[in-house]
Each structure stands twice: as structure tokens, then as C-alpha cells.
Amino acid sequence: MNAPSRGTAVELDPPGPEPTTDGRFGDFGGRYVPESIIPALEELESAFRTSWHDDEFRLQYATLLSEYAGRPTPVTECHRLSDRLGVRVLLKREDLTHTGSHKINNVLGQALLTRRMGKQRVIAETGAGQHGVATATAAALFGLDCTVYMGAVDVERQALNVWRMKLLGAEVVPVTSGSATLKDAVNDAMREWVASVETTHYCLGSVMGPHPFPWLVREFQRVVGDEARKQCRAILNGKDPQYVVACIGGGSNAMGTFAGFVTQCPDSVLIGVEAGGLGLESGHHGAAVNRGVPGIVHGMRSLFLQDEHGQVVEATSISAGLDYPGIGPEHAHLAELGMARYEYATDDEAVAGFQLLAETEGIVPALEPAHAIGWLAREAGRSIPSGSTVLLTLSGRGDKDAAQLMDRLGEL
Numbered sequence: 164m165n166a167p168s169r170g171t172a173v174e175l176d177p178p179g180p181e182p183t184t185d186g187r188f189g190d191f192g193g194r195y196v197p198e199s200i201i202p203a204l205e206e207l208e209s210a211f212r213t214s215w216h217d218d219e220f221r222l223q224y225a226t227l228l229s230e231y232a233g234r235p236t237p238v239t240e241c242h243r244l245s246d247r248l249g250v251r252v253l254l255k256r257e258d259l260t261h262t263g264s265h266k267i268n269n270v271l272g273q274a275l276l277t278r279r280m281g282k283q284r285v286i287a288e289t290g291a292g293q294h295g296v297a298t299a300t301a302a303a304l305f306g307l308d309c310t311v312y313m314g315a316v317d318v319e320r321q322a323l324n325v326w327r328m329k330l331l332g333a334e335v336v337p338v339t340s341g342s343a344t345l346k347d348a349v350n351d352a353m354r355e356w357v358a359s360v361e362t363t364h365y366c367l368g369s370v371m372g373p374h375p376f377p378w379l380v381r382e383f384q385r386v387v388g389d390e391a392r393k394q395c396r397a398i399l400n401g402k403d404p405q406y407v408v409a410c411i412g413g414g415s416n417a418m419g420t421f422a423g424f425v426t427q428c429p430d431s432v433l434i435g436v437e438a439g440g441l442g443l444e445s446g447h448h449g450a451a452v453n454r455g456v457p458g459i460v461h462g463m464r465s466l467f468l469q470d471e472h473g474q475v476v477e478a479t480s481i482s483a484g485l486d487y488p489g490i491g492p493e494h495a496h497l498a499e500l501g502m503a504r505y506e507y508a509t510d511d512e513a514v515a516g517f518q519l520l521a522e523t524e525g526i527v528p529a530l531e532p533a534h535a536i537g538w539l540a541r542e543a544g545r546s547i548p549s550g551s552t553v554l555l556t557l558s559g560r561g562d563k564d565a566a567q568l569m570d571r572l573g574e575l
């Protein structure tokens with residue numbers, strides 16, 4: 164079979180496994196929400212289950228992915244970076260999708276579901292602004308009203324994306340509570356949804372929140388991993404990459420990538436890279452698997468950074484998209500089973516990764532996947548033996564981060 168390549172139609176693999184009946188991945192997941200939104204979650208679960216097995220829906224979704232979002236995205240072999248690191252690096256190029264990140268895959272699926280459920284309005288939370296831009300884009304395409312909640316700190320550090328959302332016709336609501344970042348944006352979006360659930364779909368942007376979101380978002384992102392597996396086999400003469408690496412905020416690009424490998428490529432080691440912020444010992448980071456404990460937040464049971472009283476601790480990261488104190492429940496489950504490894508890269512290592520990829524490959528990554536690059540640069544020749552093959556998902560492009568990095572790096 165030919166590997167997916169640009170300009171060819173997207174062919175979706177069959178649906179992946181469902182969580183258990185009440186949306187559990189082992190001990191994690193579930194649906195911890197106010198009574199008033201249970202009917203909307205049940206309606207969404209049923210609409211998604213039916214649609215995801217419906218040929219017409221799947222064709223509409225696949226057509227949007229190819230003709231609007233520009234899929235399949237390529238896997239690029241990085242010769243100069245590989246020479247520099249001593250490992251063979253292949254990048255899955257989600258930065259080349261329309262709107263510049265993997266977030267579009269999920270949003271197009273949820274926009275189709277919104278239409279099927281007869282709703283006219285979407286709301287969303289956003290950190291880096293990429294999910295907000297993707298949602299505003301899909302809303303423009305489908306003629307839906309759109310409101311995006313964004314922490315006030317992120318509004319400032321991702322000003323370009325705020326402007327893009329407004330240009331696309333969305334209302335952007337800055338959130339000033341708490342740390343004024345992604346966690347607080349999710350709080351406000353959920354609060355608003357309780358009030359507007361009859362007419363509004365909450366287009367959640369990662370594999371988190373109450374059931375069915377972690378499952379549904381994983382399924383809309385699994386195209387990343389399913390494509391990458393076939394493309395890697397074509398490049399590696401039928402073999403699978405030894406390591407499959409992706410950065411983790413809530414965990415959607417990683418979960419979408421892992422979904423293509425976890426059962427089909429048992430020899431590939433799956434690695435999620437969390438935000439190490441100022442270093443794990445500093446207490447200022449976003450490493451929810453490395454330093455989190457189980458808790459219930461944002462409608463799900465998962466791992467969260469918490470203090471000794473069980474209060475959620477603010478995350479710290481240079482990158483708005485990884486600045487979240489929790490992780491999606493399926494990742495918590497994979498971590499508990501030892502089926503995936505969770506590592507981290509600090510802010511400084513992410514900035515170094517950002518520069519390294521630009522200089523060696525002419526690709527400017529978003530700060531989020533720059534964490535994965537920075538981690539690989541540290542570990543190549545150490546925990547990742549020289550000569551290994553590594554697939555790394557480049558979840559987005561770096562334009563949105565240019566102003567922030569200009570401030571930090573100054574004159575080059």
C-alpha cells in the first residue's frame with residue numbers, strides 16, 4: 164500500500180477503541196460535571212459514536228482534512244539535525260496544516276458534529292491561541308457564532324493569534340482570574356457552557372475534560388499517528404521508528420500520534436515531553452505526570468499539580484500551549500501502565516530546540532514542539548542511543564512565538 168502523501172485523498176483508519184462505559188481509562192477519566200450539562204455530554208457522546216461509524220460523516224471529515232486543511236501532512240527526514248544529534252530524526256509536519264497546527268484536525272470534526280446536533284454557536288478555550296484560531300476558522304467556514312476564552316497573560320504573549328481570531332469573526336474574552344492562563348480559560352468556558360448549553364457546543368481543544376471529550380479528541384487526532392506510521396514504514400523499509408516523541412499540554416497531538424502506534428507498533432517506545440518550566444526542582448513547571456498526583460479538575464479524574472491541601476498549583480511554562488497543570492486521562496493511564504514514558508524539557512531547552520531546528524533544517528517550530536526537540540537534543544546519545552530512529556511530531560509552526568522570542572533572544 165502507498166504511504167499517504169500530499170495531494171492524495173485522506174483515508175481514515177477504522178475507529179480506535181472506546182473508553183469503558185462511563186468514559187474511563189483505567190482509574191482515570193469519567194464525567195464530573197454539574198447536572199445541567201450531563202444531557203449535552205450525552206447528546207455529544209451519542210452524536211459522535213453514530214457519526215464516527217457513519218460513512219457519510221467520515222467522508223465529509225476526510226474531505227475537509229484533505230481539501231481544506233491540506234492533509235496528508237508529510238514526514239520529513241532531517242538530515243542535518245540527524246548528523247548533529249547522532250540519531251535519525253523524522254518529523255511529522257503538522258506545522259504545514261491550514262492554520263499552522265494539529266488543532267485544525269479536531270476542530271473540523273467538532274464543527275461537523277455541531278452542525279449535526281443543530282447548534283449554531285461554538286465556544287472554546289485557548290492557551291497558545293492555536294486552538295482558538297482553529298475554532299474561529301471552522302466557525303467562519305461553517306457560519307457559526309464563536310466566542311473564545313483566553314487567559315489575559317496569553318492574550319498578551321500570543322497577540323498575533325488574538326488578532327487572527329478577531330479577523331475571523333470570533334469574540335475573544337480575556338480571562339483575568341487565577342494565573343490568567345489556560346486553566347482559567349477552561350474554567351470560564353465551562354462556566355459559560357452551563358448557561359448556554361441548549362444552543363452552544365463547547366469545542367474543547369485537547370484530550371481532556373469530561374467524557375466524551377478525551378476519546379472524541381483522540382479520535383479526531385489519530386489521523387496524525389495513522390498517517391505517520393505508514394509514512395515511517397515507507398521511509399524505514401517496513402520498519403517502525405524506535406522512539407515516537409511528542410510534546411504534551413493537555414496531550415492531544417501526543418495522543419493522536421500515540422494512537423497510531425500504541426497497539427500496532429509494540430516495539431516503538433512512546434515518549435511525551437512535558438513543560439519543565441524553570442526546572443522540576445524549582446516547582447515552576449507544567450510537568451503533571453512527573454510531579455502531579457490524582458485529582459478531579461475540569462470534569463475528569465487525572466494527574467494534576469497540587470499542593471498539600473489538594474489545591475491545584477499554577478503551571479509555569481514559556482509556552483502558552485503547555486502552560487497547564489494537568490494532563491488528559493488517557494495519558495495518565497498509559498503512564499500508570501508504563502505504556503508511554505513522560506519526560507520534560509525546561510524553558511531554556513525549548514528555546515535551544517527552537518533555534519536548533521531553525522538553524523539545521525530551516526523549520527521554525529512552535530515553542531510547544533520545540534520542547535520535544537530540546538529534550539531530544541539533551542537525550543540523544545544518552546537515554547536515546549546513537550543511531551536510533553526517532554519520529555517526532557512537529558505540532559505547529561513558530562510564527563506565533565516570534566515576537567516573544569525576539570524579546571527573549573534580542574539581537575541575533
Ligand SMILES: Cc1ncc(COP(=O)(O)O)c(C=O)c1O
Binds near residue numbers: 290292411
Ligand atoms: C503547536 C501546539 N502544540 C502543542 C500544543 C499543546 O496541546 P496538546 O497537548 O493538546 O497537543 C499546543 C496548544 O496550544 C499548540 O499550539
